[in-house]
Amino acid sequence: MTTHADEAYPHRIRAAVLRQAGEPMKVETIRLKAVGPGDVRVRIEKTGVCHSDLSLATGKLAQLLPAVLGHEACGTVVETGSEVTDLDVGQRVILLWITPCRACYPCENGQPHLCENGSARAAEPHAVTEAGEPVYPGLTVGSFAEQTVLPRAAVVPVPDDISTEDASLLGCAVTTGVGAVTHTAQVAEGSSVLVIGAGGVGLSVLQGARLAGATTIIAVDRSEAKVEQARAAGATHFVLADDDTKKAVRGLTGKRGADYTFDCVGSARTIRDMWSMTRRGGAATVVGIGGKDEPVSFSALELFHFARTLRGCVAGSVDAATDMPRFFDWVRSGDLDLRGLVTGHGTLADVDQALDELAAGRGVRTLLSTGEPGRP
Incomplete structure (x- = not known):
């Protein structure tokens, strides 16, 4: 006998479910909502484990529970709603x-990334x-x-010559990091760039700085094991990162500080450090997501005197x-x-281990395979 609940949530899938912040996730069966007229159902092929997922899992960022985390992914369309006419089943997205x-207002004024409604679905059950x-x-x-169900506007088709692994990283880390350079800060050719944090986003900022033609690109990280990856990315x-970091950075930038600085950690300390390593009149950009209980202080005089831009x-x-x-x-x-960003692979059962690696500052990106290829 089919019930209303079966009709509203007809798709049984396996997912890593977070029930309590700070506790391990459990892979269990949940039921996805039915595909609406403007929706698509996507089979997840590869998904990256991002530092934002760690912040949600630990409770640093608020998250309604129980929840299925994960947001950096590429998959294959397995069902489309009646109003979706420009995507076919089998299309990777x-x-x-x-x-x-x-x-x-933001969407109509050139800032769709700040859409007032862009994150509303996080508070709406999808299963x-x-x-x-x-x-x-x-x-x-x-x-x-x-699998997951999203509106058609929440997916971008992937060309046949772009691999699923590469496409999955374009869902967050790479576009965020490179975009911070090319779109947010608009780094000028021949400039100096400082990047704090050599994780997935930080390494992408380094690549963006190289693409922009920066000539001095300085990576700062607490782990010496990140040296080769940072240099490969463009540093x-x-x-x-130690007590002598500021002195070293000034020595590499004519004692002025860098023209453009990027904090990819998001802590009050690293934001303040980034600010102090930015040259007078330079631009400092906060890319990492910090906690609401971490205030950052600036004196009125320094804001005037240094004439730096903080955004x-x-x-x-x-x-x-x-x-x-x-x-x-x-x-x-x-x-x-x-x-070069991928330092590990796993399945849904490995998600907590991947988060532990991030918390310890080891590795960069773990890519998870979430199910059986070709499964409808």
Whole structure:
């Protein structure tokens, strides 16, 4: 006998479910909602484990629970709604964690990455447990699962010559990091760039700085093990994060500080350090997501005297619907090396281990395979 609940949530899938912040996730069966007229159902092929997922899992960032985290992914369309006419079953797509509505003030004024409604789906259940509890999609996507359901506007088709592994990283880390350079800060050719944090986003910022033609590119990280990866991404110098970091950076920048600085950690301390390593009149960009309980202080005099610009960066200020083709071109030409970001592979059962690696500052990106290839 078919019930209303079966009709509303007909798709049984396996997913890594977070029930309590700070606790391990459990791979269990949940039921995805039915595909609406404007929706698509996507089988997740590859999904990256991002530092934002760690912040949600630990409770540093608020998350309705139970939830399926994961937002950086590439998958294959397995079902489309009746109003979706420009995507076919079998098409590979990148999943987007910000979906511009195209009607609010930011969307109509050239800032769709700041859409007032772009993250609303994170508070809307996209599934239920077998017991009928609502399940929420982390950062609107919920890709630590075999499948997910999203609006058509939340996916971007992937060309046949772009691999699924590369495409998955374009869902967050690479577009955020490169976009921070090319879109948010608009780094000038021949300039100096400082990047704090050599994780997935930080390494992408380094690649963006190289693409922009910066001549002095300084990576700062607490782990000396990141030296080779940072240099491969474009760093001309690597500075270990310690008590002498500021002195070393000034020595590499004519004692002025860098023209452009990027904090990819998001802590109050690293933001303040970035600010102090920015030259007078330079531009400092906060890329990492920090906690609401971490205030950063500046004196009124220093804000006046140093005349620096401090700004935040959401999703690299990128409009994926129109900007993604440029990223595809960079991948094709080899100007973007995405494989260098991947330091581990696993399945849904390995998600907690991947998060532990991030918390310890080891590795860069773990890519998870979430189900059986070809499964409908």
